[in-house]
Amino acid sequence: MLDVEAQEPPKGKWSTPPFDPRFPNQNQTRNCYQNFLDYHRCLKTRTRRGKSTQPCEYYFRVYHSLCPSSWVESWNEQIKNGTFAGKI
Amino acid sequence: MAHAAQVGLQDATSPIMEELVIFHDHALMIIFLICFLVLYALFLTLTTKLTNTSISDAQEMETIWTILPAIILILIALPSLRILYLTDEINDPSFTIKSIGHQWYWTYEYTDYGGLIFNSYMLPPLFLEPGDLRLLDVDNRVVLPVEAPVRMMITSQDVLHSWTVPSLGLKTDAIPGRLNQTTFTATRPGVYYGQCSEICGANHSFMPIVLELIPLKIFEMGPVFTL
Ligand SMILES: [Cu+2]
Numbered sequence: 001m002l003d004v005e006a007q008e009p010p011k012g013k014w015s016t017p018p019f020d021p022r023f024p025n026q027n028q029t030r031n032c033y034q035n036f037l038d039y040h041r042c043l044k045t046r047t048r049r050g051k052s053t054q055p056c057e058y059y060f061r062v063y064h065s066l067c068p069s070s071w072v073e074s075w076n077e078q079i080k081n082g083t084f085a086g087k088i
Numbered sequence: 089m090a091h092a093a094q095v096g097l098q099d100a101t102s103p104i105m106e107e108l109v110i111f112h113d114h115a116l117m118i119i120f121l122i123c124f125l126v127l128y129a130l131f132l133t134l135t136t137k138l139t140n141t142s143i144s145d146a147q148e149m150e151t152i153w154t155i156l157p158a159i160i161l162i163l164i165a166l167p168s169l170r171i172l173y174l175t176d177e178i179n180d181p182s183f184t185i186k187s188i189g190h191q192w193y194w195t196y197e198y199t200d201y202g203g204l205i206f207n208s209y210m211l212p213p214l215f216l217e218p219g220d221l222r223l224l225d226v227d228n229r230v231v232l233p234v235e236a237p238v239r240m241m242i243t244s245q246d247v248l249h250s251w252t253v254p255s256l257g258l259k260t261d262a263i264p265g266r267l268n269q270t271t272f273t274a275t276r277p278g279v280y281y282g283q284c285s286e287i288c289g290a291n292h293s294f295m296p297i298v299l300e301l302i303p304l305k306i307f308e309m310g311p312v313f314t315l
């Protein structure tokens with residue numbers, strides 16, 4: 001797992017997820033979920049191959065910006081308990 | 089904000105709301121024209137002593153009063169659709185904040201910005217200071233910059249709510265399990281009020297929304313906590 005502190009954007013620098021053409025609608029539930037999944041998939045494959053997990057930071061920032069923190073908390077809880085429904 | 093005996097919409101604070109105000113006036117003018125035309129026709133037919141003996145088979149008039157309303161409807165529908173799609177437009181936002189509805193308060197998350205998370209409760213009437221607005225002021229306002237595209241992510245933790253700021257032309261349902269996105273660009277600083285707009289239980293009327301819009305320069309200085 002990456003250090004969360006290191007992934008926070010530097011102060012004064014504004015970085016928010018740009019428009020994503022996969023999710024052009026008002027409903028952004030999938031955008032949040034997909035980026036959460038992508039982050040964990042990225043972490044998994046890159047650690048397995050013994051590569052740096054730094055590029056996964058992008059997904060982290062996107063889902064961190066978009067998802068309500070309560071959702072992220074409950075998903076993390078599910079991952080810990082092995083009950084997460086998504087395929088990572 | 090709205091005030092007593094207000095006629096019409098609140099002053100616009102975003103380009104979308106300007107459009108909506110203009111569209112409202114446009115539609116209202118058409119309604120006035122129709123109303124006066126109908127009233128005038130009624131007045132004429134009720135006060136005349138003459139009797140129309142050829143009331144059927146007026147093909148020409150039939151054609152006109154079928155086509156004319158169709159044209160009027162198109163004149164309303166086209167600008168309406170234009171604004172509908174403008175509202176959906178997402179210009180690369182420079183800032184994302186989240187608003188989560190609860191029974192009966194709003195939670196705001198500035199995760200782009202140092203992870204600030206706070207609740208926004210209505211000030212109870214007993215705690216009001218002179219000048220505070222009853223049932224409208226909150227303990228923690230949402231502070232946002234003007235002249236910067238802001239993306240709001242709106243959801244709910246329990247039942248349906250609706251996050252609304254009339255002077256920005258915003259109204260987005262907060263739905264549990266679904267994340268709704270809306271964007272706005274405010275044009276002038278100030279304090280703007282809204283109220284939950286989806287009946288959500290006993291205290292539905294007591295979970296207002298207060299936006300404090302400040303210049304970007306000052307916003308970038310970061311939060312200042314005062315007691
Ligand atoms: Cu509500």
